[in-house]
Amino acid sequence: MRTLLSGALILLVCACARADSVRFRPIDVYVDSGKEPLAAYQVEITATNARIAGVEGGETGAFADPPHYDPAALQGGRIILAAFNTGIDLPRGRTRVATLHMEEDGAAEYQIRITAAATADGKRIQAKASLEPRQGDLR
């Protein structure tokens, strides 16, 4: 009986510890197109110890809508984000193009790789991509 109670207690402690370690954290996705106006971008993001819970649009009008992504990426650790805008009001420099909502389970790590970027006339440009995690909420 004592053994059974000890086992139950250990399981309870483990469950509580696991619940404490899950954290919901927004990760901002930035693309820096330098002096060129940014009309299109595509990035690939991979995460370890984290699952993608949602995708949100960016800060500027041109990329305010959520980008294109494969719905199969949700609840996984890898996603390709891409968007374009055929308008003329395009951002330059460092721009927040999207925000990922992540469910972290322990010490999460993220990587981003830019695979395409173009300016208004469709010409490929060199751009940099980066991620900026915000303060998350423990659950």
Place this chain on the structure above:
Amino acid sequence: MSQHPDIVELDALRLGHGRAEDAAHVGGCRECGEILADLQALGDSLKTIAQAPPIQVPAERERLILWGAHKRALVARRRPWWRRSAWAAAALVLIGLGSMLRLSAVQLTRNAEVAMKSEAARPRALASAVSELEGKRGVDILDAFALARAVENHNGGIDVNRDGVVDERDVEALAAQAVSLRGA
């Protein structure tokens, strides 16, 4: 005062099937009495029309109408002589040209076959264009961007979803391919 009966209830009264309370209401309500009288008048006039004999078309008028229709049919069938001659002349010129260019019937058939083959190959060409795009370096968002610009400028493009129209749905399909995890 009780509530006014509606038009259906009033018409039921006109036909003698109405409810007693509606009849009592109409007896004391001038407005409803007038509507009922109008319905009665309308019913009587419809009855008069229904009982009228069918309209008879005079025999002479009927004959003229039929003759007019017959004449039009004849004119439509017959072509003027000069038009027939023009066709004949055109046929002669074509035959002459055919002889000059030594175009045999076999050659014409062969050309038609080639044309039909190229028409049949068109969807395959479109499909192969998309496949080529996918296979070469993988589709990315710049392909969708280029297609979106082409659609906006009415400048053609690839029919990605093969529905016979190049539009925003093709752009969406290409963008979906670009971000697909299966292909990446």
